[in-house]
Amino acid sequence: MLSIEFFCPLPNGLHARPAWALKEQCSAWRSDIRFINRRLNTHADAKSSLALISTGTLFNDSCVLEINGSDEEQARRVLEAYLTGAFIDSDSIPSGDAPHVAHPLPRSLVRLAPHLQHGITLASGIGAGTLRGWQSDNLKRYCQIPASPEDVTRLEHSLATLAEQLNHRLRGLDGESKTILSAHLSLIQDEEFGGTIRRLIAEERLSLAEAIIRNMELICDKLSLSASDYLRERVSDIRDISEQLLNITWPELQQTSAFTLSAPTILVAEDLTPSQFLSLDTQYLKGMVLEKTGRTSHTLILARAASVPVLSGLTVASLAPLMGKEVILDGICSVLVVEPNDAVNDYYSVAQRLADRRHQQQIKDAGLPALTRDNVPVEIAANIGSALEAPGAFTCGAQGIGLFRTEMLYMDRDSAPDEQEQFEAYQQVLLSAQGKSVIFRTMDIGGDKQLSYLNIPQEENPFLGYRAVRIYPEFADLFRTQLRAILRAGASGNALLMIPMVHSLDQILWIKQELQNVRDALASQGLRHTAHLPLGIMVEVPSVCFIIDHFCEEVDFFSIGSNDMTQYLYAVDRNNPRVSGLYNPITPSFLRMVRQIVTAAHRHGKWVGICGELGGEQRYLPLLLGLGLDEFSMSGPRIPAVKTQLRQLDMATCRALADKACDSRSAEEIEALLADFTPEAPPRPLLALETIVVNEPLTSKEQVLQFLCGNLAIHGRTENPLELEEDLWQREEIVTTAVGFGVAIPHTKSQWIRHSSISIARLDKAIDWESDLGDVELVIMLTLGAQEGINHVKVFSQLARKLVNKTFRESLFAATTPQSILDLLNAEITF
Numbered sequence: 001m002l003s004i005e006f007f008c009p010l011p012n013g014l015h016a017r018p019a020w021a022l023k024e025q026c027s028a029w030r031s032d033i034r035f036i037n038r039r040l041n042t043h044a045d046a047k048s049s050l051a052l053i054s055t056g057t058l059f060n061d062s063c064v065l066e067i068n069g070s071d072e073e074q075a076r077r078v079l080e081a082y083l084t085g086a087f088i089d090s091d092s093i094p095s096g097d098a099p100h101v102a103h104p105l106p107r108s109l110v111r112l113a114p115h116l117q118h119g120i121t122l123a124s125g126i127g128a129g130t131l132r133g134w135q136s137d138n139l140k141r142y143c144q145i146p147a148s149p150e151d152v153t154r155l156e157h158s159l160a161t162l163a164e165q166l167n168h169r170l171r172g173l174d175g176e177s178k179t180i181l182s183a184h185l186s187l188i189q190d191e192e193f194g195g196t197i198r199r200l201i202a203e204e205r206l207s208l209a210e211a212i213i214r215n216m217e218l219i220c221d222k223l224s225l226s227a228s229d230y231l232r233e234r235v236s237d238i239r240d241i242s243e244q245l246l247n248i249t250w251p252e253l254q255q256t257s258a259f260t261l262s263a264p265t266i267l268v269a270e271d272l273t274p275s276q277f278l279s280l281d282t283q284y285l286k287g288m289v290l291e292k293t294g295r296t297s298h299t300l301i302l303a304r305a306a307s308v309p310v311l312s313g314l315t316v317a318s319l320a321p322l323m324g325k326e327v328i329l330d331g332i333c334s335v336l337v338v339e340p341n342d343a344v345n346d347y348y349s350v351a352q353r354l355a356d357r358r359h360q361q362q363i364k365d366a367g368l369p370a371l372t373r374d375n376v377p378v379e380i381a382a383n384i385g386s387a388l389e390a391p392g393a394f395t396c397g398a399q400g401i402g403l404f405r406t407e408m409l410y411m412d413r414d415s416a417p418d419e420q421e422q423f424e425a426y427q428q429v430l431l432s433a434q435g436k437s438v439i440f441r442t443m444d445i446g447g448d449k450q451l452s453y454l455n456i457p458q459e460e461n462p463f464l465g466y467r468a469v470r471i472y473p474e475f476a477d478l479f480r481t482q483l484r485a486i487l488r489a490g491a492s493g494n495a496l497l498m499i500p501m502v503h504s505l506d507q508i509l510w511i512k513q514e515l516q517n518v519r520d521a522l523a524s525q526g527l528r529h530t531a532h533l534p535l536g537i538m539v540e541v542p543s544v545c546f547i548i549d550h551f552c553e554e555v556d557f558f559s560i561g562s563n564d565m566t567q568y569l570y571a572v573d574r575n576n577p578r579v580s581g582l583y584n585p586i587t588p589s590f591l592r593m594v595r596q597i598v599t600a601a602h603r604h605g606k607w608v609g610i611c612g613e614l615g616g617e618q619r620y621l622p623l624l625l626g627l628g629l630d631e632f633s634m635s636g637p638r639i640p641a642v643k644t645q646l647r648q649l650d651m652a653t654c655r656a657l658a659d660k661a662c663d664s665r666s667a668e669e670i671e672a673l674l675a676d677f678t679p680e681a682p683p684r685p686l687l688a689l690e691t692i693v694v695n696e697p698l699t700s701k702e703q704v705l706q707f708l709c710g711n712l713a714i715h716g717r718t719e720n721p722l723e724l725e726e727d728l729w730q731r732e733e734i735v736t737t738a739v740g741f742g743v744a745i746p747h748t749k750s751q752w753i754r755h756s757s758i759s760i761a762r763l764d765k766a767i768d769w770e771s772d773l774g775d776v777e778l779v780i781m782l783t784l785g786a787q788e789g790i791n792h793v794k795v796f797s798q799l800a801r802k803l804v805n806k807t808f809r810e811s812l813f814a815a816t817t818p819q820s821i822l823d824l825l826n827a828e829i830t831f
Helices: 016-027 049-053 072-084 086-091 139-144 151-170 175-188 191-203 208-224 235-249 274-278 298-305 316-322 342-366 387-395 406-410 419-433 476-492 505-524 542-552 562-570 588-603 618-626 636-646 651-663 667-676 701-714 721-734 792-804 806-814 818-828
Strands: 002-007 032-037 042-045 062-068 115-118 120-123 126-133 265-269 285-290 310-312 326-330 335-338 379-384 400-405 437-441 494-499 535-539 557-560 607-610 631-634 692-694 738-740 747-750 757-767 776-785
Touching: 002 072, 016 049, 016 072, 016 086, 016 175, 042 049, 049 175, 049 191, 049 208, 062 072, 072 086, 120 298, 126 285, 126 316, 126 342, 139 208, 139 235, 151 175, 151 191, 151 208, 151 235, 175 191, 175 235, 191 208, 208 235, 235 274, 265 316, 274 298, 285 298, 285 326, 298 310, 326 342, 342 636, 342 701, 379 387, 379 636, 387 419, 387 636, 400 406, 400 419, 400 631, 406 419, 406 437, 419 437, 419 476, 419 494, 476 494, 476 505, 494 505, 494 557, 505 535, 505 542, 535 542, 542 562, 542 588, 557 588, 562 588, 588 607, 588 651, 588 667, 618 636, 618 651, 618 667, 631 636, 651 667, 692 701, 692 818, 701 721, 701 757, 701 776, 721 747, 721 776, 738 792, 757 818, 776 792, 776 806, 792 806, 806 818
Parallel strands: 126 265, 265 285, 285 310, 379 400, 379 631, 400 437, 437 494, 494 535, 535 557, 557 607, 607 631, 692 757, 747 776
Antiparallel strands: 002 062, 032 042, 032 062, 115 335, 120 310, 126 326, 326 335, 757 776
């Protein structure tokens, strides 16, 4: 017997995904393999993901794999390399949002004396509706079903039916929903799950229903005792698949009245399973209060993806007397507002109006062209893993798809997608792109991305092994099927083809021959396909950099895969904690290599992009831009901020920065250069059309200050509108800012203002400003930065003096459009 001793490298512990990945690695060997957690003295069959999960293994626990069998020596070598390398990658769970820091309750809300229940925000946003409680399913009724000789047969049928249903649902899902249901599928296919139910039937003479419920309780009890929040929160997943199994086995016992939503609803429950959430109509689901849900709950992840705000910190029992009442869930301030009066409803009407406009402004900003300050165009594209991600990427402002990871179509299934399924997925992206370019990276599988149906042997170093283009000749039919699908889909849009892991010219010549063969076959079959499919390669292997000129004769473009390029260049396994500190692409050697690639490619008229994680890092954008890269591809949500930053940079300055970085002697020198590099933001005028509001339905002092501060946030003049509003209210407490003549001038000097501003609200009807000087119908708000050289009191005084002048005052009230107000003030006042 051989053993491997190691410390668990997984920050979230041994949960479902890494357990499944480790089980897959161990199942490839004939030897018996046992997993031992020394801290808890728990043992498990390493070929069962459920057994592994049940060991309660946490980050840095001392662990052992014991291997006993005919291939133990080879298994030990491969598994040791896996545990010290790729194992940590399997911990890539959505970490959830950072803990939400509740904003202080805005004074404009507090002054309205709302009835509040304070909670903890798990998903931000605002929603309003009727408070309803979730009708929990009582499983005890299943326990009345007697045992039957057909129980084991019925179990096998139900497990197969559930797996078939999950597989069917997976075909129509993407993103978090697909990931979560894939985890559920892997759990029911685990031998430990069905095996324990069979054992309970055989050894303890339980009925099938009793055995399913008892198995659920056994697993959940173990998970509940874990010190890991993440593992405790998997109880919901185990309960979910167990309930589905019971419902499939005895459909006649399902709850007769399904829980449906037909009006705006705030839902209250102890917890919801993922499938329960997916069964709800999110058109009417406006928010949730979940008593026992944690930050990494799969249900919460789905809620965030659907933009459903969620609170915790409130119990079902405490809210029971409020069921049926109208409420507002405020995930920004972490409160549940009960039975809001008209004034409170008006506050949230303004808040929602501001949120909608801010969202529209973000979309507008994302749609602006990607140009530098000196009008040099740069392509900003998105990385996606499926067709369903494409519309969101284009909404974020993507000018194309710089990387479609087609291998995602091949993952988490029992067989490869056929040509028609691929064609439909690729065509869907091209149609969404509406003529924008879409780069299809051919399947990057093998190595660390194992597919059970390909039977590729395990390797000691998968990152340097049999993967991507290297496997295509052996699986030529699989590759040709993908080429056929891409060529056919290409007739519907602007498709490009990119090959991963290329290291020699022979590989690309083979690819081009296969591509021509597939074209000829499609033509002979009379199938419509694109005649124009630009071909590019991923630049990941350093050897390519020295023969770029040769590749320029055969391909149309290059895209640098910075993740793999970095680890190959430095001979550093980025997943090995002992050397991962050496993994840093911002060094002179890496930057010089990028410059060499770009220079050679440009000399031959070819363009170069970057699609690794580095491409979306705003800190390094000036540096990479200065190296001459033509295209940056990143996750969609990063695009608006990157495009905004791009418009503040000029090429000459960025080139000078890149030259200095390439001449530096260390990464530390480069970081120092970046720290000193602060491009000046274009100046913003104190008063502009964007800060003048006319005919907005504002009916109180609270609404005016709320709206004007929120409007500054919409236009990027503050990132903290609620804190800015509080500074204004503090001055209002000292002295009234009404100056008579129907005018008020609230003012402050605040650390929360990014661009000093004068905001104006021209009201439809005069409102009470709580002053002896009468009601107000014109508000001029001064918000100056704490370091601003302008004295806000002097500006206040200048405005007050002008207002004494009857002619000026009459002209100001006669101005009814933002432009006329702006022209008058610019002509009469010097700021």
